Amino acid sequence: MQTIHRRRAAVLLVAAGSLALAGCGSDNNTASSSSSSASGSTNSSSTSGETSSTDAAACPSGTLNAEGSSAQKNAFEEVVTAYNEKCPDLTINYNPTGSGTGIKQFNAGQVDFAGSDSALKTEEKDGVIEVDAAKKRCESDAWNLPMVIGPIAVAYNLDGVDKLVLDAATLAAIFQGEITTWNDPKIAALNDGVTLPSTPIKPFFRSDDSGTTENFTKYLKAAGGDAWAGEPAKSWTGKGEGKEKSSGVADAVKATAGGITYVELSYAKDNALGMAQIDNGSGAVELTSESIGKFIATATADGEGNDLRLKLDYATKEAGAYPIGLVTYEIVCSVNKDAEKQNQIKSFLSFFASSDAQTLIEEIGYAPLPAEVQSKVAAAVEALS
């Protein structure tokens, strides 16, 4: 019997040991993170006068849970990190499960706010009207607050071609399988003086439902006119080979000579892919923060009051505007039964809408909100109660 007791003791010891190990971790990673790009943001957020209104008064503690669009995940994380350098007591979790899932979880009361690539839908889908479900959950109106703008790059892999110009009609033809080789006359017509190889074109698309697909097809439809046969949708209706997620299409283009895809700018940058210039009707435009800024400046607010649905003008012909991008929203209750929770949300979102945060995400491949939209968002956040 003694040996048995010894064994039991050993088992208990293992259990206790694992618990003890569990007890001694640290959440403090500031030492390691300040060595990289974080240092810049620390300075800007502590010296800026603009955020002072939210500083001392509102540094709430607690936990915020958000879920939704994967397109804004990197921006969100970066902003959370910067926010926590200012207000370390508020833990903010973001789970990039996709816009649709995020909205469902928000409406089911599982998360405090949702991130989404598109504003809450007003028409019925799968038996649910998102706006009404959100209203029911909040017992007040739910607001769409545009926070992050993500440029979409047309990324390609073509040896020896550093500069490639495409327009909406050509892109539509490529992604519908009507143009199959890179030296097709339609492409050559846009690229004077560029030697195009006869490599077959291999278009890649997102096999999962994606806001990127939706916005890219919105562009093709708006700017390409009849050239794009399908309707804008989260699921792909064109031709090509499907790959899962942004990383999937980016990897595929990187590995395939002649490959082309549409992907968030940061993925194209990180994989060092070639990015096509887009001819919007007034000349070829390279994807830069300046050119995407010009495009976003054409955006108009479309919602009522503080419900800020942003409408992008994909068919813009403004010179120097790069016309493919997406807007991601945070979806919040305008009035929250839980005042403490709402205070936390306000504190975080007002930082998100500040120029500090918007400049920060510009560095990692997103575009900042235009000044006028930004001030509207800030006012809407102020109005949350």
Added chain:
Amino acid sequence: MTAITNDFPRDHSLAEPRDLDLGGKSGGRALKNSIATFVMWAAFAIAVIPLVWILVTVAVKGGHLILDSTWWTNSQQGVTARREGGGAVHAIQGTLIQGLVTALISVPIGVLTAVYLVEYGRGRFARTVSFMVDILTGVPSIVAGLFIYAVFVNAFGFQRSGIFVCFALTLLMIPVVVRSTEEMLKLVPNELREAAYALGVPKWKTIFSVVLPTAFSGIITGVLLGLARVMGETAPLLILGPYTKAIATDLFGGNMATLPTMINQDRDQAVTLPAYDRIWAAALTLILLILLLNLLGRLASRFSKV
């Protein structure tokens, strides 16, 4: 049939009489032997290749991170996909806590069910229980996760939290514990029970003081192997246990990180980012953790039976 002859030396190579003249060794048999041996080794190699491949890939891509002490002391709080640093302690402890609580719930239920099946169960009811355990063994983990989600989150309106992950994992662990304990109890010699009865010990005391201690090391092995299985589960965690970068110890509210959800969180990142390495390191950590549990299980089974 044709091979039956009256020639004595031939009868060791009945199947192939034509090869007789090659002396004592049969070329055909030797050939078959080498072919069979080759096929066997080839099958073995094919089975081992992916295993070694996975281990080497994971170790090469994630090894350098887990050698860093911060990996074992820090969480990912404040670390974005683009930044180096941070650790996995939040996920490791989440996995351990959830595993432990799962074990605390499922071991008593599983062991007692096995005791019932071996010592008491007779007739239709016992057969039904046994059958149900078999069915439970075959339940896919995502079904267990969705079931708990449907009951506790949808129907009762609770928030997703760690305890529900434990419930779902319990559904997966109970059949493993029942089956392994059952086998161990069956191995206990009947003479031990009879000897106890002969001394006038009641049945419950016999089970408690003779049968269970005899099978103890075997039961522990089964529990540890079952634990190793559920700690690597992912589907219920994705449904019920949202991820957080911070250290969280509250099973009853809020998000809690685990190694599988940590791997899932950043799997969409570009290959060039630091987060990508951390995925491999988290995978390696999970493999090591489960390896450790399996080793403990084997070690426990080495203990001699009482």
